[in-house]
Amino acid sequence: MYHKTSALVVHSAGVKPKLLEIVLDSLQANELKVQIYATGVCHTDLACMEGHIPVQFPNVFGHEGAGVVLETGSDVTDVQVGDKVLLSYNFCGECTQCSVHYPAYCEKLMQLNFSGERLDGSSTMHLPDEEHLFSNFFGQSSFSKIAVVNKSSVVRVPPTTDLQLYAPLGCGMQTGAGAILNTLNVRTGSSVVVFGTGCVGLAAVMAATIRGARIIVAVDLHPERLDLARELGATHTFRGDDPHIRKYITELCGSSRGADFALDCSGAIPVIETMIATLGIRGKATSVGAPAPGRKVEVDVFSHLTMGRQYLGCHQGDSVAREMIPYLIEKHKEGKFPLEKLIKVYDFNDFLQAFHDMNEGLVLKPVLRWTS
Numbered sequence: 001m002y003h004k005t006s007a008l009v010v011h012s013a014g015v016k017p018k019l020l021e022i023v024l025d026s027l028q029a030n031e032l033k034v035q036i037y038a039t040g041v042c043h044t045d046l047a048c049m050e051g052h053i054p055v056q057f058p059n060v061f062g063h064e065g066a067g068v069v070l071e072t073g074s075d076v077t078d079v080q081v082g083d084k085v086l087l088s089y090n091f092c093g094e095c096t097q098c099s100v101h102y103p104a105y106c107e108k109l110m111q112l113n114f115s116g117e118r119l120d121g122s123s124t125m126h127l128p129d130e131e132h133l134f135s136n137f138f139g140q141s142s143f144s145k146i147a148v149v150n151k152s153s154v155v156r157v158p159p160t161t162d163l164q165l166y167a168p169l170g171c172g173m174q175t176g177a178g179a180i181l182n183t184l185n186v187r188t189g190s191s192v193v194v195f196g197t198g199c200v201g202l203a204a205v206m207a208a209t210i211r212g213a214r215i216i217v218a219v220d221l222h223p224e225r226l227d228l229a230r231e232l233g234a235t236h237t238f239r240g241d242d243p244h245i246r247k248y249i250t251e252l253c254g255s256s257r258g259a260d261f262a263l264d265c266s267g268a269i270p271v272i273e274t275m276i277a278t279l280g281i282r283g284k285a286t287s288v289g290a291p292a293p294g295r296k297v298e299v300d301v302f303s304h305l306t307m308g309r310q311y312l313g314c315h316q317g318d319s320v321a322r323e324m325i326p327y328l329i330e331k332h333k334e335g336k337f338p339l340e341k342l343i344k345v346y347d348f349n350d351f352l353q354a355f356h357d358m359n360e361g362l363v364l365k366p367v368l369r370w371t372s
Contacts, residue, residue: 003033007125007144008351009133011058013051016352017143022060022133024148025124032149033071034085038345039142040064040168041358041366043198048114048137049355052292056116059134060125063089063113065142065149066167067370076151084163086155088170088321089113090139093152103152104316112150113138124148138171143351145370155325164345166329168199168365171316173339174324175288176203176265178317180211183286184261188212191253195240195275196265197225199342199365200288202232204263206337209233213261215253219245222361228341240271249278256280257307265289272297279309286314345369 003024008017027033045061047053065087069079079085090113091098091106098106106112108119116134117123125135125148135141139150157166176199180186192208194201197220208216209232217236218229226237236252238245253259258280264272267289275285276299303309317324331337342364346354354366 003146004128005144005146007060007141008062009058009060009127010049013049013057017049017355019349019351021128022125022144023128024146025122025126027071027073027148028118029073029075030151031073031124032069032076032079032085032151032154034065034067034087034147034149035070036065036067036142036145036147036370038066038164038167038370039368040170040172041354041368042172043358044171045143046355046359053114055114056134058127058131059116059137060141060143061137062141062143062147063087063138064168064170064172065140065147066163066170067142067147070146073151079151079154079156084157084159084161086157086161086163086166086170086325087140087142087149087153088138088155088174088325089316090150090153101320102318103320104318109315143368145348155322157326157329161329164367164369165340165343166325167367168339168343169325169328170321172199172365173203174319174321174328175314175317176200176263177207177328177337178319178324179263179286179288179314180204180207180261180317182318183312183314184263184284186211186213186261189214190260191215191217191280193217193219193249193253193259193262193275193278194229194234194265195219195263195271196289197222197229198265201263201265202229202342202364203339204265205229205232205234210331210336217249217252217259232338232341246274246278250280253278253280256283259283261285263288267291269295269297273299276304276309276311279307282308282310284310284312286312288314288317343367
């Protein structure tokens with residue numbers, strides 16, 4: 001059965017989205033229909049809108065959705081109509097990586113999250129004139145009042161869950177926290193440097209605090225973000241354009257001639273090179289900020305080898321959403337992950353203002369409120 005609703009449609013790269021009436025496709029067996037209450041806005045959404053990440057148009061984005069289940073397909077057994085859910089990335093559940101509990105590295109990851117279509121080539125949305133809409137973004141396309149969602153993207157949460165508050169956990173925040181807790185596996189009493197203190201980096205700072213790191217260094221160009229990083233647990237802060245930053249970090253973390261762990265959230269090649277250079281003996285670093293495809297990082301191979309440094313890839317913080325999202329909700333309730341300090345809520349009609357404010361760095365994590 002088809003269902004009309006409203007969604008933010010981007011007709012081509014660099015063109016502003018428009019709120020339009022669209023038509024949802026009938027559910028397939030592995031899908032749910034979800035009324036969206038709130039959607040976090042992620043830089044990945046904006047990068048796709050601008051064409052910096054290759055996608056097809058017209059398209060409906062949004063991948064940090066939160067809502068209530070309206071309908072379920074025949075293969076959906078662990079979620080029922082009326083359940084509250086948070087939405088995250090999509091995965092096949094059958095490939096080698098999914099089978100060994102690493103769904104963030106699903107062999108069909110790009111197709112399932114960025115192709116704009118189901119695996120059979122069909123779309124979950126189209127315009128009223130039947131024009132094809134690329135959608136199914138991260139298995140959800142939740143810049144929409146109602147979305148067709150793949151069951152792999154769904155995390156069931158308790159009935160008392162504040163959907164507006166926790167919507168951003170589905171991507172950016174679990175990526176930052178997961179990079180610290182999973183990919184780097186930061187040790188209690190260790191030193192951690194976080195380069196870039198936007199939403200993802202600040203989630204990492206909070207996670208490093210949860211893990212009990214002794215030294216937590218935040219690096220950014222914006223003084224107000226460094227102030228917030230201190231409030232959230234950073235023990236030291238440095239401006240990223242300080243010409244002596246490598247020396248300062250190395251001396252601060254000096255017991256092993258540098259940092260034990262480091263995370264880059266900027267995707268800037270010079271920053272990544274600085275991060276690697278400030279690692280101590282057997283130091284471990286990872287990146288969650290993605291440079292443009294084809295960019296290369298210069299590494300002093302001799303130091304990298306003789307000091308036993310590691311530089312790892314990281315997607316979604318190696319997080320299994322059905323485990324990470326409830327964990328972060330619990331830590332928030334304990335007062336250890338105060339994500340409300342990063343969020344600003346916008347009515348969905350003010351979506352252009354929300355996107356502008358994020359692009360200009362005026363807000364860390366916009367959340368679009370679709371319904372109360």
